Structure formats: C-alpha cells, structure tokens
Amino acid sequence: MADTLVKLADNVWIFPRDPDPVRAQSQPNVGIIVTEKHTILVDGGNSPRHARRIMITLDDIQAPSVYNIIYTHTHWDHVFGAMVFGAPAVAHELGQRQLAEMATRPWGNNYIMEEIQRSPAREPGLRAMMRAMEEWRNFRIVQPELVLTQKMNMYIDGVTIEIEHVGGNHAPDSVVVRLPQSRIMFVGDCFYPPPLHLRNPGDTYDFAMMRSLVRPDYDTYVDGHNDPVSRETFAQIAMSETLPVDSL
Numbered sequence: 022m023a024d025t026l027v028k029l030a031d032n033v034w035i036f037p038r039d040p041d042p043v044r045a046q047s048q049p050n051v052g053i054i055v056t057e058k059h060t061i062l063v064d065g066g067n068s069p070r071h072a073r074r075i076m077i078t079l080d081d082i083q084a085p086s087v088y089n090i091i092y093t094h095t096h097w098d099h100v101f102g103a104m105v106f107g108a109p110a111v112a113h114e115l116g117q118r119q120l121a122e123m124a125t126r127p128w129g130n131n132y133i134m135e136e137i138q139r140s141p142a143r144e145p146g147l148r149a150m151m152r153a154m155e156e157w158r159n160f161r162i163v164q165p166e167l168v169l170t171q172k173m174n175m176y177i178d179g180v181t182i183e184i185e186h187v188g189g190n191h192a193p194d195s196v197v198v199r200l201p202q203s204r205i206m207f208v209g210d211c212f213y214p215p216p217l218h219l220r221n222p223g224d225t226y227d228f229a230m231m232r233s234l235v236r237p238d239y240d241t242y243v244d245g246h247n248d249p250v251s252r253e254t255f256a257q258i259a260m261s262e263t264l265p266v267d268s269l
C-alpha cells in the first residue's frame with residue numbers, strides 16, 4: 022500500500038510513525054516543512070529503506086529538494102535514514118559528539134550480534150535496528166554541519182523554525198522544533214522515559230517537561246512515536262500525569 026503523509030498545516034506534513042504499535046517504537050514520525058525553495062525534515066528516518074519511502078511521498082507533494090535535516094536527538098531510529106536525502110544535518114552539541122563516536126563503529130549485522138553478546142539488555146533495540154536496516158551496504162551516519170548549544174533560529178523563504186535544547190531523561194541532546202507561524206511544535210522523544218535498556222520499573226513520561234512545553238501560541242504537538250495531539254490533549258496528559266492507554 023502506498024504511504025501517505027498527514028498534513029498538519031499548509032506547508033507542514035508528517036510521514037507518520039508505523040501504525041503497528043510495536044514497530045512504531047522504532048519507526049518514528051518524520052516532520053516535513055516545505056518552503057518556497059526548500060524542504061526541511063525533522064529527523065531522518067530509521068533506515069535508508071524508511072527514508073526512500075519518505076522520498077517517494079515528497080515527490081507526491083512536489084516538495085523541493087531536502088535542504089536540511091534537524092535531528093530531535095541522535096537515537097538511531099531518528100538518524101539512520103538521513104544518508105538518503107543528500108542534505109546536511111543540524112543537532113545539539115551533545116548529539117554531535119554522540120554521532121561522531123557512533124560513526125567509528127563497524128556497523129553491520131555481525132557487529133550488532135557482538136553488541137548483543139556484550140550487553141544483552143540492548144537485544145530488543147538492536148534486533149529492531151537490524152530489522153529496520155535490512156542491509157548495511159554503503160551505510161553512513163550523516164554528521165551535523167550546524168550545531169547548537171541552546172537555541173538556533175532558521176529563517177528560510179519566510180518560514181521561521183526555532184530549535185531549542187531541552188535535554189531530559191530520554192536523551193541529553195533532545196531539542197524541540199517550533200514553527201510559530203503554523204503553531205506546531207515537534208518535541209521528539211524529549212519527555213519519554215529512558216530508552217528500554219536503561220529504563221527502571223515505574224519510569225514514565227516526564228510530565229514536568231511536558232508542562233514546560235505547553236504554550237498558548239502552539240496548537241499542535243508532534244512527538245516521536247505517537248499520533249500528533251492538540252495543545253489541550255498534550256496539556257491534559259501533562260496535568261493529569263496519566264498516560265493515555267494507547268500511548269507508547
């Protein structure tokens with residue numbers, strides 16, 4: 022079945038997370054911001070295969086070529102597809118360090134099997150990576166050319182994109198990406214608990230972080246692995262400190 026984008030505003034779409042809740046844990050939403058001459062992505066997909074599917078949908082909407090990829094954080098499922106787009110990336114400085122280190126590893130199924138031997142707690146995540154990647158030929162991790170420490174604003178063909186570091190328990194390099202004109206905020210995985218292999222029983226969303234992101238001038242919140250929600254819903258989860266039953 023052909024993939025279809027979800028339109029959030031005149032110039033903003035997402036390539037939605039995998040509809041299967043298990044696969045969605047490692048196939049996140051990818052944001053697509055289209056200006057007159059450029060396309061900017063929020064995250065790069067989990068694999069070249071995922072990225073190629075995204076490319077096809079970019080053709081469907083006649084999006085201009087990809088100009089930049091903003092990494093919400095540098096977990097593999099947000100980064101490993103980036104090489105397909107032929108565009109530079111933007112990341113937080115902690116993510117830059119992380120990606121430089123990751124680039125030194127001998128990526129491939131043999132290496133992943135060795136990693137599973139070394140740290141069995143990472144097995145589910147690493148197996149998901151192996152399934153997503155399918156093959157490793159010519160694989161490379163796109164390193165950020167633009168790096169922020171706290172905030173960075175981009176003004177592209179009249180579209181304002183605000184990037185701000187928020188950190189958090191899930192990934193220290195997490196940033197949020199705000200589009201003030203379309204009142205959309207991409208928050209990545211910033212309020213999620215730590216990745217599975219680092220998680221303790223009882224770990225849940227960082228509700229205080231969520232509350233800190235609620236602003237009256239934003240109507241739509243897009244996180245990494247759930248469907249987009251309205252500000253009201255986002256705020257309600259943050260205030261009630263209760264996860265919706267279908268949340269990841």
Ligand SMILES: [Zn+2]
Pocket residue numbers: 094096191192210
């Ligand atoms: Zn993550």
